[in-house]
Amino acid sequence: MDSHGIENCCLYMLPSLLLMGNFPPEKKEDHEQAEKNTQTGEKCLDYLERLFQRHGELVGRHPAVFLIAPLLVAGLLSVGVVNVQMADDMRELYTPPGSVSLDEYRQHSQFLSDGNYSTSGVFYIGIARRDGGNLLQLDYANFIDQLNQFVLNNLTFDFEGKRLSFDRDVCSKSVSCTKSNEVFRLVIDAYFNPRLSGNADVKLTYPVAWIFGNRMFLGGLFGGVRTDPARGGRISSVSMVHLIYQYPTFERQKLVESFEQAVRDHLATLTSQSPWNDNLEFHTYSSSTLKDEVSRTTLYALPYFPISVLLLTALLVSVLCTGDSTTSKPLEGLAGLVNSLLAIAAAFGLVAAVGVPYNSTVTVVPFITLALAVDDTFILLAAWHQTDRRLEPARRLGLCLKDAGPAITVTVSTDVFSFLIGMFSSTPAVSSFCIYTVAAILFDYIFQLTFFCAVAAYGGRREANSRHCLFYWKTVEKRSNEIPTTTTTTPTTTTTNPPARVNPVQRILSKFYAQFWQWSASRPLVLLVYTVYLVVSLYGASTIRVNLTPDNLLVTNSPLRRYIWLAERYIYPQGFSADVYILNAPDMRNRTQLRRVQQFVDELEHSRFAVGHDSTSFWLEPFQRYMQHLGADDDEFYDYLHDFVHLSSNERWTRHLRFDQRPGRQHLLTQFSLTTGFKITDWVSRSDMVVQWRQLCDRYSDLKPVVYDEYNFIADQVVSLKTTTLQEVGVAFCCMGLVCALFIRQRDVLFWVLWSLFSMDLGVIGLLALWNLDMDPTLVVSVLMSIGLTVDFTIHMAYHYHRHQERCWLKRMLTLFDLAGWPLIEGGLCTLLAMLSLVFVSSHVASVFLRTVLLVVVLGLFHSLIVLPALFTLTHWPEKVAGSVSSVVSRDLSSFFFSATFSVCILHRNHNRETISTDMRCTSGTSARCNDQDDGSDAVVRKRSIHQLTLCNENSRSKKHNNITKHIIRHDRSFHNVLTRWTYSNIQC
Structure with a gap:
């Protein structure tokens, strides 16, 4: 039987197939509960969409107010940068308070x-x-x-x-x-x-x-x-x-x-x-020199910020300029870039004004803000193009925000949550960085809904008057041979627009993407490669070590790097002196207490990293020999001690002794010090050494001993990183899970989204470790940033996969690539271009962020385009989708034919039974969809009640009108009573 015969057979069988969609009685209660949960989620989303729509219409009617107000606010707040406080002391930046x-x-x-x-x-x-x-x-x-x-x-x-x-x-x-x-x-x-x-x-x-x-x-x-x-x-x-x-x-x-x-x-x-x-x-x-050199990171990075702006400008203009000089949006795209710059200026001014110190890691905040913010511009402009051009600009802006507002809100929420966790970090450098970043993201979100929307409203007026996209004074005449209109439907808008031109790169990638998934071994191959990826990532994550070295905060050509290299090679491995202080000296005339001091020193000399007794410089030993030589008693300890240190040969010991300054007690010793030698091979060993010192001091707390080295603070940071990193990453991951759960109601899809999120974060950490990077505060911030960025990839792909329930695997993959895959690729390119100028910054901080963003983009696209679709097939099949007539029909009908596209559009208007006759046009390679001819109506897409069904042959090459008379099917929740009545004529596309 040929394809037309199969198609006609399926049409005659359609009423029977609809009746097959009845749910079994034993699943009725589960289905009703699922319906209630879905209704609750839909009500929340409907309210949010209506709120954005009203805001968009308000901005569209009064764009001047929303254009000028953000400019004034950003200008006033930016003045706060004059009060900026520089924090470049490693001891203050990377040591937890207290x-x-x-x-x-x-x-x-x-x-x-x-x-x-x-x-x-x-x-x-x-x-x-x-x-x-x-x-x-x-x-x-x-x-x-x-x-x-x-x-x-x-x-x-x-x-x-x-x-x-x-x-x-x-x-x-x-x-x-x-x-x-x-x-x-x-x-x-x-x-x-x-x-x-x-x-x-x-x-x-x-x-x-x-x-x-x-x-x-x-x-x-x-x-x-x-x-x-x-x-x-x-x-x-x-x-x-x-x-x-x-x-x-x-x-x-x-x-x-x-x-x-x-x-x-x-x-x-x-x-x-x-x-x-x-x-x-x-x-x-010195610490002062280190401060100066750390500050140089700021001077090295900021001059390259204009390069990122220019790269993004070129990308925006090239992408948003099409062959149509009226509907092109290059100026609107540049306004989105200006929007980000205003957000950066306002955020830095406000945060600096309230006294949050600025440090070297904050230097990359403008680059990150550009990377995150420009994506919202693409989302808003894409939603604008989906609206009907015949509507007034204010109405179009309302529908635009109705569609794009929730998507932007989800993106901002994930980004803010990921950095919000870091604001409460015990490391001041991490906390300051996250405060600046959260402020910049929030200001960008506010300015997107005000400043950018006002620019879009003016652009809508220009477009309505057929003005040129660049030269506003020029009017563009409509061509007589304009491309015929096609009808497209989105969840929130119904439009009748000329077909959009497809980017050549998008066309090539879409073809390759379809051919790959059409290959029978594609999914097994993906799962095999993914397994190898998990093993490599897990191995890399297991090898990462916590380490913080001063040279990581310096630019490559800093003279301090040479000093640190010499010290690490020649000084620390062979031995260096540490100062030991006894701040509560016991009564040295008491032999028991004297032996306790000697026991403490002996344990310190025999600790793991100690050089030994010969490296100790302690005044007590020569003084005891002095007393033995003179035959002095223990009770005369302090009297002879004063005579001992006043000898010219022993004058050097005076700096190690502190005597009581109270009247009548000047001869009593209150504090004293000594030095002893230690040697280490790296900075991780230094941390272990300091921890061992403190454990020993705790056992002799009555003496109040302190073992001091200039870099003790690094040990505090290394020790705290082991616990705080796990806590911060864990809390951030849970927050991301909650955000995903708000928008993904299907449990198996939600599971794979969260698993992919964990997988990507594991890959970022593991591959960075294999890239010879250690865990330090900069890497912790990068990991927190990656959690927010990776959610954007997974949640968009999962949402569109769940939304489009085509049984034909090839068609579903094509739909996913067009709706989610290609926009994700564009967003990834924007992110990379925003951070690309950091290649020229020769510092560890810039290098870590650049590598992290590169891995996030690569792993994000790998998971969203390749891994997630393959994982979905393990648990999520179309047969498991319950709810609407559309899912039932597509489930049963698609198994009979593959050459036809079955598209279901569901209209709900006041729960009244209606019959709608629509003139449809089917184009090769696209599916026919329902068009609500009343563009100004309040019809909304529903999964229940009145359903309008259309059928069109996808593979037909002819472009004739397809006149179909549809009779509406009304059903109750359990789908038990399905009334169908079908007539059709000349069903041939």
């Missing part, structure tokens, strides 16, 4: 400043040869010693109109500062003195050297050390010398900056004048 490291830093500063509650600054000078050679040569050693003596004794700098001496005005206020790098001079004097080379009391070994009974830990001072086993382990070469200066800052940042700049200026002068200037490199480091 963390242990902040308290450790405060106690460390107070001790070094002799209790005057002034902060302590640390300045490092790293010196190495450019050829990596040995610095332990006489000329180099003398040069470095002269540099150290100049800084300590002769360096001067300008501060607040005065010429200050670092020695007299700053360093002399702290004993620790005056003794800076004294070990270096002792070592080089002994090393180059020929009379001491064979002295048994001088052992220049590493990491501990002995000079006349004085034990000296050289870790942190020398790096890249090589020893000579033939000479008893004597040091033979040094690749790096590390000078360290600890000084009081008196809470005056300008003083710190002036001092550090004076040192850098002196280093520049020395290297230009010295005979070996081409072979020595100097690298300075």
